[in-house]
Amino acid sequence: MKKIAWVTDSTAYITEDLKNHPDVFVMPLAIIFGDVVYEDGISLTTEQLYEKIKQSKEVPKTSQPAVGKFVELYEKLKNDYEQAIAIHISSKLSGTLDSSRSASEMAEFPVEIIDSKSMSYAITSLLNTGIELSEQGMDGEMIAKKLREEADKGENYILLGSLEQFYKGGRMSGTQFLLGNLLQIKPIIRINQNGEFEVFEKVRSEKKAVRRLLELVNNAYNEHSIGEVQIMHGNVREKAIALEKEIKNKYPNMNIVIGEISSTIAAHAGEGTVAIIWQNK
Secondary structure, three states, X not given: OEEEEEXXXXXXXXXXXXXXXXXXXXXXXXEEEOOEEEEEOOOEOHHHHHHHHHHHOOOOEEEOOOHHHHHXXXXXXXOOEEEEEEEEOOOOOOOHHXXXXXXXXXXXOOEEEEEOXXXXXXXXXXXXXXXXXXXXXXXXXXXXXXXXXXXXXXXXXXXXXXXXXXXXXXXXXXXXXXXXXXXXXXXXEEEOOOOOEEEEEEEOOHHHHHXXXXXXXXXXXXXXXXXXXXXXXXXXXXXXXXXXXXXXXXXXXXXXXXXXXXXXXXXXXXXXXXXXXXXXX
16 A cells, blocks of 8 residues: 555646646535536636636635545545545635545544645645655654644735625625725735735735735745745736746746646636745745
């Protein structure tokens, strides 16, 4: 039997390496348009999601995977693995982690559950670190301990593509939405240390907001010697590339990863979203 299976959910950014890794398993969240339920990344792509939003003007809802889906997965993994390490979207943003934990108990399969306290590439970083530690011979319990420590070191800042979508999805108060619209504010959102969305800063224009993101990268580089930054976007690759160029101009040796946000995230953040993520040392 193999030692460790790696389980995550579709809010993570799944790189080609992870997609092709035989021990990595991704549980899709559901995206709901009216009475129709889609599986993130399987029966609905981000391109299809954006098109549906434009056509229907309806804000889609999202839902965590059913416990039964996780039970099926863990029952299957029991035959080939000694244990699993499951890294999920923040427990404050979705019930996915709770479903995963309940399923592991029902399947009587040992799973170390890791709360990423974030989403997207923050989960990817934890997966990559965990797999690397496993290849070095570290046992599952120690890997889980290390990943929980690493989850506290991530930083992320988000420029929303659609303030209205974020509000209608229940992620922002009516007052914040109203003020943002009236004053033409471009808020910088982040997922804080508790794993909850919060308005980090209110900026008057996207240009100023991007400048502020660059300042935050500069601060993190000076304080934590970060070597990699991930830029995630919602169908605006040109904005991500422009941001990459600005960072590279100042830090030519900085590794930059550009990727798309998942459909589950795009359902709330909207097309046009740009997020910047890194892991402090």
